[in-house]
Amino acid sequence: MGAMLERLGKATDSSLYCSLTAFLHNAMVKKRLLMSEDAIFRLCSDKEDFVFSKLIRKLFFNSLIDFFCRGRCAWYLSFCMRDNVIMYSFQRSEEDETKCLLQLSKEVISEGDGMDVLEQLDHNEEELILAEYESDDEKKVISGLEDDDDDLEEEHVTKIYYCSRTHSQLSQFVREVQKSPFGKDTRLVSLGSRQNLCVNEEVRRLGALQLINDRCMEMQKNKHEKKSDEKMEGKRRRASHAICPFYSYEQMQFLCDEILVEVKDIEQLVALGRETKACPYYGSRYAIPAAQLVVLPYQMLLHEPTRSAAGIKLKDQVVIIDEAHNLIDTITCIHSAEVSGSQLCCAHSQLLQYMERYRKRLKAKNLMYIKQILYLLKQFVAMLGGNVNQNPGYQVVSQTGTVLKSINDFLFQSQIDNINLFKVMQMLSSLFGFVERYGGPATTVKTNKENQKLAGFQNFLLTLKQGSDKEAGTPWTPPVEAENDQLRTASPLMQIEGFLSALTNANQDGRVIVNRQGTVGQSSLKFLLLNPAVYFAKVVEECRAVIIAGGTMQPVADFREQLLSCAGVDPARVVEFSCGHVIPPENILPIILCSGPSNQQLEFTYQTRDLPQMMDETGRILCNLCNVVPGGMVCFFPSYEYEKQVYAHWEKTGLLTRLATKKKIFQEPKKANQVDQVLMEYAKCIKRCSQAGGQMTGALLLSVVGGKMSEGINFSDDLGRCVIMVGMPYPNIKSPELQEKMTWLDKTMPRAAGQAPSRVLIENLCMKAVNQSIGRAIRHQKDFASILLLDHRYARPAVFNKLPQWIRERTQVKPAFGSAFAELRKFHRGKADAL
Ligand code: SF4
Structure with a gap:
């Protein structure tokens, strides 16, 4: 079921919250009865099962929570019962995020000759050798990590996911919950990005989200490598690397419990994380299964990979999307991706030098995929009218302008239609840990000794460049300053992976914008999503109900047609509700x-x-x-x-x-x-x-x-x-992006009241902007x-x-x-x- 709600003023956050609390309460009572019935039935049928069955343990735990969960004492009582459950949750979440890294970085430890060769390498360089690439099929055979996943999953209680646009809007909502009479009875968890929640000062100082993410993941990888090294008992020792002191199971478990005891906003969560020396980013995720209200930003809910990485399960839950007047644009934006000519050339240069340096040590399959990526980057730059072997900043583009292409046309014209992009993407992800991680942190945290060591790869690239400058046809290496800037904002390989991912996720629903401007460096390739409903459909399919709410939702036709109808929602199941304004x-x-x-x-x-x-x-x-x-x-x-x-x-x-x-x-x-x-x-x-x-x-x-x-x-x-x-x-209808969207709408949507869908879109965009602007003035009842x-x-x-x-x-x-x-x-x- 979908609902569109228009309401105004601060009081509306409370009204929204009060009604959803009533829903939660009803759901809890209903579930409590069902669970009690189930537990009694099982007790009667097999008493021994009650003692040992994990299922019953969970039911018993949840029943206790439901019966006694009215304050701190009940939670401390419940902690005694729940270790097992949280342990499963912890193990599962930890594995989810590191599984891929472990897979791709798993080194094949060879005996004899191979071992001798490895031992001759400097530690830093040794780590730059890529593990053997394994396709998905191979991974399934080799890996044992997927096993028992079901066993480890903790049951999610009925909950509401409340998402909004900005961090301050979410905090405002949490404060409303705290003030309300239900605040004490609600298990609420606030989710956020590492940029908001990280408490490791060294990592926080990196500033840019991408760098923080990279460094955090790198530290976790170090942690897992350290564990596996210890298990190897002298077979081969590796240099120890920094691990995050806040990523500790016991501390995060304690933090998770504290989160559920009392409603906290992001600031309080960070303060608690510092106090308890536990990571609030991961600690908050562990609290999701038991939480009744999960407060999170758009990105985490609307982007499927982010959703699953965070352990969010929408099945049969309620989702509230607040401040949703720009929802269509937001989904489009989240799923669009852009790479500049500079990023393409930079990635090509790094990767080429990496391949040349380690060619002999790389496995044949890795070498093949790296060559495919190099070819792909070369073709992308060619599409922008440039050459990867020259500095993109100085290559002037002869034919400037913007051209839109269908995905198929783009793949065909860039002559990469015979490359398996899914496999290339996997390989790209594995390269982040080898090529990219030695760039980002080292550029910003110069005082840290270890990070200075990590600059090894960058220095190595520079020495290669200095040594080979005299040679003809030397690949272009970006100037250090420019490269640092690049890495500060985004890692080139990650941007490219994002672009490829967008290409592989949409065919009819997407276009590639080839934007040739000035120089190759200034030019870009951008994926434009035309049909955001493809991604929204997944949310609607899984949820029990989706509430799209906002202060100024008019005109709502866009939501009905472009989101709900295209997502396959039966119009009869959509309820529209508009509250009057609070002012006389x-x-x-x-x-x-x-x-x-x-x-x-x-x-x-x-x-x-x-x-x-x-x-x-x-x-x-x-x-x-x-x-x-x-x-x-x-x-x-x-x-x-x-x-x-x-x-x-x-x-x-x-x-x-x-x-x-x-x-x-x-x-x-x-x-x-x-x-x-x-x-x-x-x-x-x-x-x-x-x-x-x-x-x-x-x-x-x-x-x-x-x-x-x-x-x-x-x-x-x-x-x-x-x-x-x-x-x-009115928006600029000469913009190629808008024109393409208008053409797409006219082709796919029916005319509404004699008006072409493209015309309706233009008017709606204009009036949405007007309504937002004029709504700034009246903010409370006496205004x-x-x-x-x-x-x-x-x-x-x-x-x-x-x-x-x-x-x-x-x-x-x-x-x-x-x-x-x-x-x-x-x-x-x-x-x-x-x-
Ligand atoms: S584990 Fe947490 S505290 Fe540590 S670096 Fe990552 S986000 Fe920051």
Whole structure:
């Protein structure tokens, strides 16, 4: 079952939470009865089984939890019973993540001659030799790790997965749970990335998520290697490597228990991890099976490999996706992948030198796959119009532009259609541990002795380059600085693996964008996902119910058609529910303004919006508003370029000076790190004006739809007493990506109410952006604001109906400025008198 929920205000987090708690309680009672019945039945049939059967132990444990779980004492009581269960869970999770690494790095220890050769190698270099590659089939035969997996699995209790877009939104939700009367009775676990949860300072200092992930995995691999080395008892000793002191079974078990005792947000989890010297990243994962409420970011829920690596099981569970207005874009983004020409050349250079150095020691099969990867990289660079043997930064692309290709066409034209990409991907993953891991950490943690040692591979590459520069046809090695930057942001081989993975996961539903710009280094290959429903279908299929919720979900047609319908959900099973707003009707005044003070019709199309009279008319409207609106006014423009153009025009005509007599003017910065400072100054100015009185009544913020201030920022109370939307922010339909999506929609979707699906998409994208922006102003029950939509096209029924219901119901269409201005003055005077 799918549900789409639109609700507003902070109180809605609580209402969402209270209803889901009721669900959890009912599920728990029902399950308790069933389990008790089952346990009694088994007790009667075979008493001995009760003592030894793992199943009964779990049932007994869960029954205890259900009966007594009302506080800390019950949990400590339950700890005595659960060691066995947690042990299984721990072993399984640990193995899941390291299994692959163990498989691929397992060295074939040979006796006799082979051993002698290995012993002659320096320890660091010895580790660079790749283990024999094993295909999936071979792995199954050799491995014993898959055995008993079922036995080790801990049963997941009925739970709700609550996911949202940002870390702060998740924390806000957790705080609501803590405040609620159910907070004490709920077993909640917050999941996050290593970037948020890692407590190893040395690893945290690496900063970039990719580097943190790499280093953590590397440390775990070291831990497993150390264990296996110890077992070898002198057959062959390896240099010991750093392992993470926080990755300890006992400590993490303790942390897991503490997590379930009391609701904690991410910050509290990290503090507890530091205190108990246990890794919160893994500790929180071990708490998933017993948790009733799992709070996690989008990425962990919507991306299947991440989901399974974290031990998340959606079968028969409830999923709530909050702040879901951009869900389609989010899924598309998560599953899209891009590699630049620089990354392709860098990976080719590293791999080629690795192969040349160790050619004689590599197994034949490994050599074959490495050659295939080199060929593939060469062909990809050729598709960008370049050559892997030259510096991509200096290779100028002759034919610039963007071309979209189907997956098949791309594979065929790049002449790699005969390569098994699945096997190549596996090989690439195994190479991360050999080629990549010696690049990342060493570039950033220079004080650490061991990491300096790890720089061996990089140094080795440099010595190769220095030694062979004189030779003709030397492969290009990126300059150290550039390479470091590259590694800071992403490991090239990982990016390439991500791109290949995207290619292999979609055929009809994806396109490759070949983007040739300036130089080969600046050019890129990008996988574009056209049908996000393919990935969403897996979530919908498994779950008991999916709730897609958000403050401003209108227009919802996209969700119905592009996500739910394409994911195969029966329309009869989709429930749509929209709550009214918490504010009284008299606290909001939305107006669609069709013309300005000098009767200029307001229509901001691409053709008309640049006309001086349109920019002048907009300025006049703002000047008038500044006279009647107290505090802060936020004016949204359709793009940065247009905002810049209008600002420059007003500066030239002197209108800016007139505006500045009433309101101090602020502009939205383009850089994210400047947003806070601008907002702070804006808020300070409004406060100062309200306290000091005088001619200056507040501030005017010139902002951009879809920019840094149109989502997630609250202009509550005096920060936003009037929101103005200049024109309609339609997306750029000349963008090749959007054009391809439109063509795909027209081919695959039925027409809705006589409109082509592509047309509906454009309108929906525009109105989603408008709704997000205008929703910034009214944030709580006592808040009030006016909303001014400057464009007569907002009055068209197809557009008008896409406004949120609570705004639509109160919207007035004003053909002339005079009557609109009178309404606005009355509204704000009335509010000022009431204060
Ligand atoms: S195990 Fe945990 S604490 Fe250690 S490096 Fe990995 S994420 Fe950080």
